[in-house]
Amino acid sequence: MKRVAYCELRGGAGFRLVLAALGLVMGLGLASAWVMEHYGHVVTGMDNQVVWGAPHVFAVFLIVAASGALNVASVGSVFDRALYKPMARLSALLAIALLVGGLAVLVLDLGRPERLVVAMTSYNFRSIFAWNIFLYTGFLALAVAYLIVMMGRGLGGLAKPVGLIAFLWRLLLTTGTGSIFGWLVAREAYDAAVMAPLFIAMSLAFGTAIFILLLAALVWASGRVPDTALLVRLGRLMGIFVAAVLYFVAVQHLTNLYAAEHAGLERFLLVNGGVYPLLFWTVQVGLGSVVPLGLVLLWRPHSPWVPMLAAALVIVGGFAQVYVTIIGGQAYPLELIPGRQVSSSFGDGSIAAYTPSMPEVGLGLGGVALALVVVLIGVRALRILPENLTGDQAEVAAAPDARILHP
Amino acid sequence: MCVRHLFAVLVVGLAAILGEASLAQDTKQVPTAGRTPVPLPAKGKGEQCVAPVEWMRRNHMTALEHQRDRTVREGIRTRQFSLKGCIECHAVPGANGRPVGVADARHFCRTCHDYAAVKLDCFECHASRPAEAAQRAGRIDVQKDVAELARYLEGLER
């Protein structure tokens, strides 16, 4: 019988160098936040029409991906797939890291970030945003608990129930995040129930994509070669999620296209809206969905690079999707008086221009760096990484249950 | 010999500092230029504060917070603990005779808050000096009123 042994990632010059580089980016992020706080949001590209900008693109991407990153652990614990169990710890750690990174960006973009304590003590329970505060903190707590029961001596029996709660919780979490947009009755681009399942599908696709790249990088960093079969399997799993995202995106746009009242918005997002249709068709749909689908589902590659390339494309496409959703949806003007053309000195009736500014992008990248730093410190300090990973079914069958086998 | 001398100087110096500090506590009349600075907020207008001074020193923030919620949320605009009232009563005139704003270290609130190193958040939004008389009244001046009346009546006849 084969044991799954876990070990810490060994440090060294390379590790320290990567950590230092990430620290630099985090510093840039903090500096950006300080600039935005000190001078006000006038230094950003955001204004009274596009009120949520690049920081929200980063934050939503990271938060949504956090929920999806836990998927590998869920597949292992909840759905009893032995192949995925050795990777469950890394999956939980990545979920925590991405959520911390995303929340940091969200909080540092607030107009009054120093009032975070107000957001933690004063709640309006009619607000889905307030509910999300609980969903996010609850998810963090659950992911930490999950990690503890997977790693603690004699706690292995709890992995399944805790994993199940975490699984259900993250469905709620992405439903909540999607509903932040889905329940915006005033804005044509949102106001749709499909936002919730769409965000769930997005979370699964983005989270798995990030997991694939991170896993391969960490295996390499520990001096081994990633198992091609394993990455291909993960890639195909990701492919199913990418297809689901495409499906929900199609439903969303077809529903809008059917209603004559939304024709203007759809023309803007899909045809003549400048950067938004470009991003939608080439990056989100083309590079980010169709190409990776072809790479992982149609092709049986014998190289770990193929699923990795597909994962990278899904991440790029995902960013484009969140950008088009958040920024494109706000750039299109509100329908103030249906059937009439309106204009004013406040941008009514006209398309808003938005260009992300340095501080916004810096803050967003800082959040990404923070997430990666949390992962690196986690794998360095804790026994997260399995010593041996394979996608070979025979070997996996020999080691059916990671939780009873760990040292 | 030399060491003993040094020690004596230290003792005398220390005694002086402590003595002055205790003196300051006793009398509350020590000028700010003294060796131990104490806050000396300017006296407000009128006979007395809206509550006993000792109580206000400890509780003004709580009173202001309650008042703020009652005013913003319910529209209760009693004067006793209104920030506007504090600002009007405790205005400190500057060089040009106009009351100083919070940017000036002589500002009533700042004298103590600087001393205690407690951040003052109120004046990021609130006016830190009394409104000008015309603005306080919030009404348009008489000349303009009459002109407007004329225009208004003309409009009526049309």
Place this chain on the structure above:
Amino acid sequence: MSGDVRGQAPCGCDAGAGEARPSAEEANAAGIHSARRWFLKSAAAFTTVALAPGVTLMALTGGASPSAARPPSQPASSGQRWGLLIDASRCPEGCSACVSACSQENGWKGTGHPRTDAQWIRKLTVRDPKSSVTRSVPMMCQHCASPPCVDVCPTGASFKRADGIVLVDKHICIGCRYCMMACPYKARSFIHEPLTDQLAHAPRGKGTVESCTLCVHRVDEGRTPACVEACIGAGHGAMMFGDLNDPQSEIAKRVATLATRQIRADLGLDPGVRYQNL
């Protein structure tokens, strides 16, 4: 959506996107009559002003002021619902008296960054694409009975006062801007840069969201919002302020008799600002 315009035409004969002419004329006629009564009452107040300006200056619109001053210790009452009625046919395209009055009253002004500057009230040009007929009306917070901004605010900073005025409690606003995402009227502005020398009765500061307060500080004193006062002062009388809950108030009488409409009535938010002849 044009359905609700048609729905308010008593004869139901409005066939297209054009104005509901017969009902609009009726509405105008009724409006002029009651407006005249209202104006005459105001004129009495003005005489008082001229006779003893220093003493009764606060009666600028006092005679016509629909709100009586509330004792300062009394909270706002849910028995009242403050609202505005805006007559588009009386609002000239070039006039922005209401906008400048609001700006002056509440201290919001250009900072040299028009892209991010706050606008509590703005003039909206509304054009019928078929007839090219245009109307000009002021647009501001509509003080909804079911305000989406209040629903979405995570901290409860966005709230509706008992008397229907929708406000931001800037003390607990964290500047997340979700209310701006939720508002169908684009009525809210975020303060994008540090401010100094705010007015004593209109606190506002960087990093929080703000919007029209219906001049709550004036309403609590029994006075009329600055925009309405300026509109009367400019001789247009296109704006009327009053208690929609009081059947005896001029505004309630008009709302009960004229074809008025709410903007985005389809959303069911029941705004306290109503328009006629739009």
